[in-house]
Amino acid sequence: MRSSKAVAAEEDALNRAAVAAPNQQATGRRKATGNIRAWLVVSDSGRSYLEEVGKHSIMKRTGLPARDLRVLDPQLSYPSTILGRERAIVINLEHIKAVITATEVLVPNSRDPLVAPFVQDLQARVSSSSYGAPQRAVAEFDGVDTDVTAKDVSTSKTQLDSPRLALDAYDNGTTKVLPFEFRALEACLESACRLLESETLTLEQEAYPALDELTSKISTLNLERVRQIKSRLVAISGRVQKVRDELEHLLDDDMDMAEMYLSEKLAFQRVGETSLWVDIGNVELEMDDDRDEDAKSETESNTGGLGGFKLNIEELEMLLEAYFVQIDGTLNKLSTLREYVDDTEDYINIMLDEKQNQLLQMGVMLSTATLVVTAGVVVVGIFGMNITIDLFNMPTYHQFWETTGGTVGGCIILYILAICWGKKSGLLQ
Secondary structure, three states: OOOHHHHHHHHHHHHHHHHHHHHHHHHHHHHHHOOOEEEEEEEOOOOEEEEEEOHHHHHHHHOOOHHHHHHHOOOOOOOOEEEEOOOOEEEEEOOEEEEEOOOEEEEOOOOOOOHHHHHHHHHHHHHHHHHHOOOEEEEEEOOEEEEEEHHHOOOOOOOOOOHHHHHHHHHOOOOOOOOHHHHHHHHHHHHHHHHHHHHHHHHHHHHHHHHHHHHHOOOHHHHHHHHHHHHHHHHHHHHHHHHHHHHHHHHHOHHHHHHOOHHHHHHHHHHOHHHHHHHHHHHHHHOOOOOOHHHHHHHHHHHOOOOOOOOOOHHHHHHHHHHHHHHHHHHHHHHHHHHHHHHHHHHHHHHHHHHHHHHHHHHHHHHHHHHHHHHHHHHHHHHOOOOOOHHHHOOHHHHHHHHHHHHHHHHHHHHHHHHHHHHHHOOOO
8 A cells, every 4th residue: 555645745746737737728828829910901802801810820821931021020120121922022111011912911010000091092092993993704724713804704725725825814904903912012102102201391391490590590409409300311311212222122123023923923823834834844854954054044034933934024113113213302302401401510610610710819819918918017017126226216207107108008019010910921810
């Protein structure tokens, strides 16, 4: 039989296990729900709703790696970035943080007051474009929905085996409508550019009067106002410059722009997936192994990232160029304001240098006067010596005034001669 001590130890262990089990379950629930966040989902029909999903679900839903989702983390500070990936576009422009797919937009910081106008604008763009677009239908091939125009639904499957024909059917229509991802991208760019433009206009309205007031009256208060304005100017200029550099980088790289054609890539992959990969395999077998690296790079740039299919990136290029011109104009306004601030600083420095020169001249004049007065003091000291001369035995009334007048007059003459010599030599103005 077991002893009473063994039985007591076993009961104590069971009690500890019973107490620890709920704590472990709570910890597991916290870990499971720690990455869940409320995302605002805006569909391609303009409908929006909140959905609580975790990071791994977003990664599976959009095909994005974890490092791209870190760009959208509100607790981390990342510069303005536009990333084109295989199935999604990551947007981080000022207050706009979003993940754009071919069918929906995911916004993580939907509770931000600055994001509300962006969501309304996005819904308006998507809704108006969907209503104004030509009638579209869905053709099902091999159990996959493919978006084509209604008049092309009757096209046989053999005619759509070519990816070029399939995308021609996608593009043809009486009215050219931008794909959903470009309409969402345009809303993001417009919201960011509008915010930067508004802050620039506000800064201009405050800066120019403050600078003009500083030139008319140099004071500690005015200098502090200008210092704060210059700090804001530097901060806004950096943000605008980053957005401009990002747009310029996209415009210079055709591959990055081709990656943003999510709708066309989706239609291309769904319609001609089988025949496309067979053709690519045959072409790759016939390629020469001795082709140099430059030829490979040129081929890759012409394919547009879709396995030998060349995309027409004109519409995206025109869209980006329009907002590049707008953000470049904002940057030019800030550059003009910076030049005005620099000119004001130069003018203030010139004024301060002039004041300093005037003080130096006054110091020279006072030093000269002190020197001349010292000469008169020497004369007075000589006559004040305790010695006996014949001059002291004469009546002192006239001699006192003559001596005093001669001494003062001599000092004045010496001072005038010193000042004239200083002006003639250029030491004084």
